Amino acid sequence: AQTVTQSQPEMSVQEAETVTLSCTYDTSESDYYLFWYKQPPSRQMILVIRQEAYKQQNATENRFSVNFQKAAKSFSLKISDSQLGDAAMYFCAYIGVVDDMRFGAGTRLTVKP
Amino acid sequence: DAGVIQSPRHEVTEMGQEVTLRCKPISGHDYLFWYRQTMMRGLELLIYFNNNVPIDDSGMPEDRFSAKMPNASFSTLKIQPSEPRDSAVYFCASSLGNLGQGFYREKFDYGYTFGSGTRLTVV
Numbered sequence: 301a302q303t304v305t306q307s308q309p310e311m312s313v314q315e316a317e318t319v320t321l322s323c324t325y326d327t328s329e330s331d332y333y334l335f336w337y338k339q340p341p342s343r344q345m346i347l348v349i350r351q352e353a354y355k356q357q358n359a360t361e362n363r364f365s366v367n368f369q370k371a372a373k374s375f376s377l378k379i380s381d382s383q384l385g386d387a388a389m390y391f392c393a394y395i396g397v398v399d400d401m402r403f404g405a406g407t408r409l410t411v412k413p
Numbered sequence: 414d415a416g417v418i419q420s421p422r423h424e425v426t427e428m429g430q431e432v433t434l435r436c437k438p439i440s441g442h443d444y445l446f447w448y449r450q451t452m453m454r455g456l457e458l459l460i461y462f463n464n465n466v467p468i469d470d471s472g473m474p475e476d477r478f479s480a481k482m483p484n485a486s487f488s489t490l491k492i493q494p495s496e497p498r499d500s501a502v503y504f505c506a507s508s509l510g511n512l513g514q515g516f517y518r519e520k521f522d523y524g525y526t527f528g529s530g531t532r533l534t535v536v
Contacts, residue, residue, distance in 0.1 A: 333524075335524055337527075342529075343502060343529065343530050343532075344527070344529050344530075345504065345506075345525075345527035345530075347524040347525075347526075350524055391456065400446065400458045400461055400469065401446070401458070401506075401525055402458075403455060403456040404455075405455045406455060
């Protein structure tokens with residue numbers, strides 16, 4: 301079964317600085333998608349960014365970008381110019397040929413003003 | 414589109430009572446998922462449906478849990494009888510397609526759209 305590991309339970313960043321959240325995964329599949337979801341205190345799960353495994357180019361969405369290392373099975377999220385509104389739980393997730401999405405345990409990001 | 418709609422947003426019930434959680438997926442999405450989120454276990458998949466048919470219910474904790482999807486626009490998750498350890502946030506999510514349908518690759522967003530969740534407290 302595929303597993304997703306987030307080794308940083310908590311992270312902290314100063315407003316306007318850059319922070320990187322780590323994620324690794326284990327799979328024997330070659331075809332899959334990876335995601336980062338944000339869960340603010342409202343508990344709504346919000347899709348931040350996604351990466352298709354067959355694409356070598358790293359995905360970017362405004363201030364959010366990923367560093368996808370397929371051989372290393374690593375998928376980190378970089379948040380540039382951090383804002384107070386970025387404070388939330390961040391979940392890394394995987395979907396393969398099997399239909400359901402697997403989540404990591406999450407990283408709680410605190411943004412200091 | 415109103416997104417995935419879950420009700421109620423909060424539910425407090427006494428141990429032993431029946432609880433029914435409701436979900437309306439995004440129109441046109443053919444996959445529906447029920448997840449449970451707790452501090453100890455994180456996000457766990459309970460069951461998912463494809464075209465209203467349950468595909469994998471291996472995550473359902475025990476026989477006290479049941480889920481139905483009578484039509485493409487409605488699903489329920491029922492707990493009977495409820496226990497304090499069932500206290501959690503229950504999410505419903507819907508999605509288009511899956512990786513097995515190769516020709517969907519360029520068209521569809523494989524991310525799941527989540528509802529706002531139902532916070533269940535069993536006292």
